[in-house]
Each structure stands twice: as structure tokens, then as C-alpha cells.
Amino acid sequence: MNQTFRLLPLLFLFLIGCKQQDKAMTNTDISITFPSSLSEAPKDGRVLLMFAKTNEQEPRLQINDGLTTQLIFGMNVDQLPPEESLAFNKQAFGYPFPSLSEIPPGEYWVQALLHVYETFNLSTGQTVKLPMDNGEGQQWNRSPGNLYSTPFKITVTENGFEPLNIVMDQIIPPIEEPEDTEWIKHIKIKSDKLSEFWGRDMFLGAHILLPKGFKEHPEAKYPLMIFHGHFPDDFGGFRTQPPDPNLKPEYSARFDLEGYNVIQQQEAYDFYKRWNEPDFPRFIIIEIQHPTPYYDDSYAVNSASQGPYGDAITYELIPHIEKEFRGLGEGWARFLYGGSTGGWEALAVQVKYPDEYNGCFAACPDPIDFRAYCLNNIYEDENAYYYKSDFKQLEVPAHRDYLGQIQGTVKGNNHLELVLGDKSRSGQQWDIWEATYSPQAADGYPQRIWDKTTGDIDRAVAEYWKENFDLRYILERDWDQLGDKLKGKIHIYCGDMDNYYLNNAVYLMEDFLESTSDPYYEGEVLYGDRAEHCWNGDPDQPNAISRLRYNSMYVPKIMERIANSAPRGADLTSWRYQ
Numbered sequence: 001m002n003q004t005f006r007l008l009p010l011l012f013l014f015l016i017g018c019k020q021q022d023k024a025m026t027n028t029d030i031s032i033t034f035p036s037s038l039s040e041a042p043k044d045g046r047v048l049l050m051f052a053k054t055n056e057q058e059p060r061l062q063i064n065d066g067l068t069t070q071l072i073f074g075m076n077v078d079q080l081p082p083e084e085s086l087a088f089n090k091q092a093f094g095y096p097f098p099s100l101s102e103i104p105p106g107e108y109w110v111q112a113l114l115h116v117y118e119t120f121n122l123s124t125g126q127t128v129k130l131p132m133d134n135g136e137g138q139q140w141n142r143s144p145g146n147l148y149s150t151p152f153k154i155t156v157t158e159n160g161f162e163p164l165n166i167v168m169d170q171i172i173p174p175i176e177e178p179e180d181t182e183w184i185k186h187i188k189i190k191s192d193k194l195s196e197f198w199g200r201d202m203f204l205g206a207h208i209l210l211p212k213g214f215k216e217h218p219e220a221k222y223p224l225m226i227f228h229g230h231f232p233d234d235f236g237g238f239r240t241q242p243p244d245p246n247l248k249p250e251y252s253a254r255f256d257l258e259g260y261n262v263i264q265q266q267e268a269y270d271f272y273k274r275w276n277e278p279d280f281p282r283f284i285i286i287e288i289q290h291p292t293p294y295y296d297d298s299y300a301v302n303s304a305s306q307g308p309y310g311d312a313i314t315y316e317l318i319p320h321i322e323k324e325f326r327g328l329g330e331g332w333a334r335f336l337y338g339g340s341t342g343g344w345e346a347l348a349v350q351v352k353y354p355d356e357y358n359g360c361f362a363a364c365p366d367p368i369d370f371r372a373y374c375l376n377n378i379y380e381d382e383n384a385y386y387y388k389s390d391f392k393q394l395e396v397p398a399h400r401d402y403l404g405q406i407q408g409t410v411k412g413n414n415h416l417e418l419v420l421g422d423k424s425r426s427g428q429q430w431d432i433w434e435a436t437y438s439p440q441a442a443d444g445y446p447q448r449i450w451d452k453t454t455g456d457i458d459r460a461v462a463e464y465w466k467e468n469f470d471l472r473y474i475l476e477r478d479w480d481q482l483g484d485k486l487k488g489k490i491h492i493y494c495g496d497m498d499n500y501y502l503n504n505a506v507y508l509m510e511d512f513l514e515s516t517s518d519p520y521y522e523g524e525v526l527y528g529d530r531a532e533h534c535w536n537g538d539p540d541q542p543n544a545i546s547r548l549r550y551n552s553m554y555v556p557k558i559m560e561r562i563a564n565s566a567p568r569g570a571d572l573t574s575w576r577y578q
Contacts, residue, residue: 028090028100029163032112034147036082038171043080043147044117044129046421048140049073049088049166051108055151059111060141065413066399073100074419077114078129085165088112095416105156112166113148115140115421120293121199126444130293130425135175137231137296138427140420144174178234183210186234187324188289191316197307198293204317205289207235208325209551211282212275213577220574221326223333223562224318225285226357227550228349229342231296232287237551238275239268255544267548274552278578281559284325285551288313294424295432300345301352301469304440305424314353328575331356332566335558337550339363339534340502344471347492351471354485359561361554363493363536364502366433369472370465372504374398376410378449378462385411385455402497402532411455418452437469472509483519488561490523491554495531495543503527 032047050059052070062070073094080086090100097103117129134144147168154161178186185208194202211222243266249259257263274280290298290309298309322329334357336346343365350360367373375396376384387394399408413430420426423445424435438446438461449465450457466473475482490513494506510525528535531543538546538553546553566572 028160030088030166031085031164032088032149032166032168033085034080034082034114034168038147038169039082042082043114044078044119045076045080045131046115046117046140046425047075047077047080047086047088048113048115048420049092050111050113051103051156052111052151053106053108055109055153058148058151059109060113060148063141063416065408065416067407069096069416071095071097071103071108072416072419074421076422080114093415093419095419096412098415101160103156105158107153107155109151110154110164110166111149111151112168113141113146114168115143116145116147117425118293122444123197123199124440124444126440126442128444131421131427132293133231133291133296135177137233138291138294139296140427142172144172146172148172175233178207183238183240184208184235185210185325187321189317189320191312193308193312193316204312206317206321207232207287207289208321209235209238209275209285210325211284211575212280213282214325217574217577218326220282220577221328221571222282222284222575223335223558224322224327225283225551225554225558226318226334226336227285227287227342228300228336228338228345229287229297229340231289231291235285235287237268237548238272239265240272242266242269252544255542257544260544263544264548267545271549271551281555282575282577283555284321284327286321288317290317292435294435295427297341297345299341299432299436300349301436303436305435305438305444305446310349310352314349314356318356328571330570332358332562332570335359335361335554335561337361337363337554339365339536339547339550341366343492343534344368347471347490348469350486350489351474351482354482354489357489358565359489359491359558361491361493361537361557363550364495364498364534365492365506367502367505368470368492369505369508370462370470372501372508374410374501375504376457378457378465379459381457383455384450384457385409385414397501399499400497400501401499402530404497414452414455422452424448437465439464472505472512475509476512479516483516483521486521487519488522488565490521491537491557492523492525493528493535493537494526495528495533495535497530497532498535499533502533 050072052059052062063072073092075089075092115131118132120128136142148170149166149168188203188205191202191204243262250261251258252260292298292306298306300313301310302308336349336357338346343362346360347362350357371377395409395411397406398410398413400406417426417428417431424431434449435446441447447461449461494503496503513521526537535543536546
């Protein structure tokens with residue numbers, strides 16, 4: 001065949017490609033400002049620009065790491081004055097499209113939001129700018145004090161859109177503090193340890209469920225159950241009244257259940273009734289509030305970039321609660337439990353403070369062995385975003401359903417975080433792992449475990465993670481010192497179809513625990529067949545129900561642990577009244 005004819009199809013494709021590139025939008029002029037009536041002071045932070053196909057919810061409420069996400073772009077601002085227009089950077093990184101020029105033609109609702117940063121002068125000598133939690137649990141789209149605009153509709157053509165002038169003329173209002181009740185109390189204390197690290201007053205809080213007869217039995221002192229998890233706005237799962245008869249039933253897509261909100265209220269009321277039964281042991285249960293400028297909680301351990309949260313919780317907050325509410329105040333009478341983030345925290349706190357707690361019940365824990373950091377092995381993999389291959393480029397999944405259908409990837413999750421905030425400041429999952437586990441960089445922010453754009457893994461940072469926060473490695477390395485202190489205290493539960501592949505690390509942890517001797521660990525590791533995140537050890541109830549019973553399901557095991565391990569002379573009676 002004539003060589004000229006062979007080249008014609010390639011030339012045709014090239015011309016089509018050029019024509020398509022010519023159609024890429026060229027007009028993306030955007031200016032953003034905020035009025036002095038909202039603030040007379042300049043603002044630091046992250047400006048987020050969002051485009052959504054509908055306005056059934058505001059665009060700021062439609063950004064996620066799943067298939068329903070809308071479009072978002074971000075850029076930092078330093079000392080942005082009121083009334084002064086900010087030219088939004090046309091090269092600003094975006095998700096899921098990396099560039100503004102890639103927005104497809106169509107009609108969109110546009111909104112801008114400023115996630116406000118504050119300045120912290122750390123005891124380590126660095127100055128960092130981070131978003132302070134304002135009572136919402138580090139939710140950028142709901143954080144009090146953040147500025148945002150009213151959404152309006154625009155048309156995007158092949159050439160772009162008309163210049164946009166966006167005014168962030170609204171501010172998210174403060175959140176009301178929950179009120180004390182007969183059963184539930186709320187405390188907040190200044191932490192000296194954290195205040196010294198952050199260079200400003202820092203606080204820890206807790207929601208406290210009191211046992212039946214607390215006032216009537218002033219002689220009683222109580223064991224403590226510590227529920228770890230994400231930021232709780234109040235004590236959850238406890239309701240003194242039957243379900244609201246006027247409550248409109250709502251469908252739960254996660255569990256494919258009609259009226260799940262009614263089920264939740266019924267379970268909360270059932271727990272209240274169980275809490276009052278004569279044979280139920282009298283405990284204090286607490287849910288801790290320990291948000292940081294990086295996330296909705298600190299992961300309850302000491303870390304280079306977040307400071308001594310582990311010590312602050314164990315040696316400041318817990319003793320304060322026990323003194324205020326008559327806790328027994330000894331390690332044999334403290335128990336840890338939680339799921340997901342709370343599962344990792346329960347196990348990590350037990351490992352790092354083995355004498356201060358007498359058992360952990362860790363459900364669906366975040367990765368407890370970094371050889372299975374979800375689907376990455378940070379010690380051997382070169383790249384976190386792609387499987388190794390000579391010729392194919394296949395992304396590593398980050399989320400699945402119980403049938404294995406993929407809804408998100410590691411690359412996608414991390415690129416969304418990079419839009420929401422650089423320097424580990426997104427307030428999202430991968431960044432908080434980094435803020436907790438990484439060494440501190442010279443600029444005061446956490447060192448990256450991998451390049452956030454490319455996914456290339458930093459082996460030196462991985463080694464630091466291993467030595468300090470890989471819980472399986474730490475247990476194996478130090479078992480000769482920890483074994484006797486942890487015997488009978490470790491209980492781990494996970495679904496074998498966990499949505500985030502967390503079961504893979506649990507398998508590796510189980511391999512080690514079952515290999516222990518002198519002493520054998522004498523705990524348990526259980527799996528839920530085809531169970532998703534966050535299966536917590538109940539073989540008889542579906543996940544939708546068992547997740548609502550955390551506060552009572554481990555009590556029989558805790559009572560058995562107390563009976564087998566309480567020291568001679570321990571108070572086993574004052575809190576056993578009916």
C-alpha cells in the first residue's frame with residue numbers, strides 16, 4: 001500500500017485532536033471578594049470554587065469522593081483584604097477535572113467558599129496556618145466563620161463563560177453547645193500539654209452518660225467505658241422517649257432500609273431501657289471530643305505535627321472525668337472501644353498505654369499494618385495510585401461495596417484532598433493519617449508519605465511510620481515487653497468485605513497474634529462474612545443494627561475481663577447495685 005495512504009488516517013485523527021483542543025474553553029475570568037460587613041480584617045485560608053449541575057443542595061454540599069460528586073477547584077489566599085477582588089487562578093487544581101478549562105459545556109450553579117485559616121506559633125519553632133475547629137468537627141463546608149456566596153446559574157460554552165464576579169456575602173453561624181440533661185453531661189477542659197504545643201489555648205471535651213442511680217449512690221465509684229470515634233456533637237444512641245410518631249421515615253441507601261431514622265430512634269430508646277434494667281452493670285460511658293486543626297479528631301496518640309494528644313487524653317482528660325464523676329480511676333477499670341477511626345484509636349491507645357487500660361474492642365480499624373495500608377504496601381510499592389506494570393496503567397481502588405463494585409480510587413481521593421487543602425490541610429482521611437503518622441517537615445507541616453499529585457511513595461517517611469505507628473510491627477517488635485501487659489486485652493472485629501479493604505491489615509495482625517507465645521495474646525479476632533464497613537463482632541444482627549449497639553454489646557466481655565483481672569482489694573461491689 002502507498003505510504004501516503006497509510007498516513008492519511010493518522011493525519012485525520014491528528015486534525016480532529018487539534019480541533020478538539022481548539023474547542024477547549026479559553027475564557028475563565030473569575031473574581032471573588034467578601035464585604036467588610038462580614039469582616040474588617042484580612043483573611044488567610046483556602047478559596048474553593050464549585051460548579052454543580054443542580055442546586056437541590058448548595059454546591060458546597062455536593063462535593064464528595066464518590067460517583068455523585070460535582071466540580072471543585074481550590075487556591076490558597078494570604079491576608080486577603082475585604083472588598084478587594086481576588087482573581088481566581090486559572091491554573092488552580094481541580095477535582096475531578098484538574099483544570100477549569102476542562103469543564104464540559106452546560107448549565108451550572110456556581111458557588112465560592114473561603115475556608116478560613118488561623119495562625120499557630122508552635123512550640124517546635126515553626127509557624128503554620130491551619131483551620132481551627134469551630135465546634136463542627138472539621139467540616140469545611142459547614143464550619144462556623146467560613147464565608148460563602150449564594151449560588152447562581154451560569155452557562156458554560158465551548159469557549160468558556162462570561163466573566164464571573166462572586167461575592168462571598170454570607171458567613172456560617174456558630175453552633176449551639178448541647179445542654180446537660182439528667183443522664184448526659186458535657187465538659188470541656190483546657191489542656192496544658194496541648195496549649196503549650198500549639199502556642200494558644202487548646203481544649204478537650206467529652207459527652208458523659210451517667211449510670212442509673214448516680215445521685216442516689218454517692219458511695220459508688222464506677223468503671224469507665226471510653227468510646228473512640230469521629231467528632232460527636234452529643235452523646236449518641238441514647239434516647240429517653242420512644243420514636244417520634246410524627247417522624248417521617250427516611251430511606252438509607254447505605255443499608256437499603258426504609259425508615260432507618262425510625263430504627264435509629266427505636267434502638268436508642270431500647271438502649272435507655274436496657275441501661276435502666278436491674279441486671280445491667282453500672283458504668284460511666286464517655287465520648288471524647290478532640291478535634292485538631294487537621295481533622296475531626298486527633299487519633300488519640302502523640303504525633304509530631306499534632307502534638308501530645310495521647311498524653312493529654314490519658315493523663316489530663318480521663319483523670320478529670322474520673323474525679324468529677326466518681327470513676328474508679330485505675331487502669332483495670334478503663335476500657336476502650338470504637339469502630340473505623342475509633343477502632344484504630346482503641347487498639348493504638350491500648351498498645352501505647354498498656355497499663356492505663358484493661359481492654360480494647362477494635363471494630364473495622366483503620367490500617368493496623370502498613371503492609372496493607374488499604375491496598376498499598378508503603379514499604380514495597382513505588383507508587384500509591386497505580387499498580388506496577390510495564391504497559392498498563394490501572395488505578396488502585398479505595399472504596400468498594402460488598403459485591404466488589406468500585407466507587408473510588410486512591411488517586412481520586414487524594415486529588416480531591418489536594419483541592420481542599422495543600423500541606424495535609426484538607427481535613428480528610430488520607431491527610432489525617434499523614435498528619436498523625438508523619439514526621440514534621442521543616443515548614444512545620446507533616447511530611448508527605450507520597451507525592452500528592454503523582455503518588456510516588458517516600459520510603460524514608462514510610463520507615464518513620466513503621467517505627468512509630470505500624471501497630472502490628474510495634475507489637476511484634478516489642479512483644480517481649482508488651483506481651484504480659486496486653487494479654488487478654490486485644491479484641492478485633494472486621495467484615496471480610498470492608499468497603500476500604502481494612503480487613504487485609506487485620507489478616508496480617510491476626511497472623512502475628514496467633515503466632516505469639518510466652519505469652520499467647522489470649523484475645524480474639526473475628527470476621528463478618530460479606531460484611532461491609534463497619535462490622536463490629538455481632539454474628540446475629542446485620543451491620544445496620546449492630547452498629548447502633550456499640551454501647552452495650554461489649555459489656556459482657558468487659559465484665560468477664562474485670563472478673564479475671566481486677567487486682568486484689570479492687571472495688572467490685574459499690575457499682576453493682578440494682
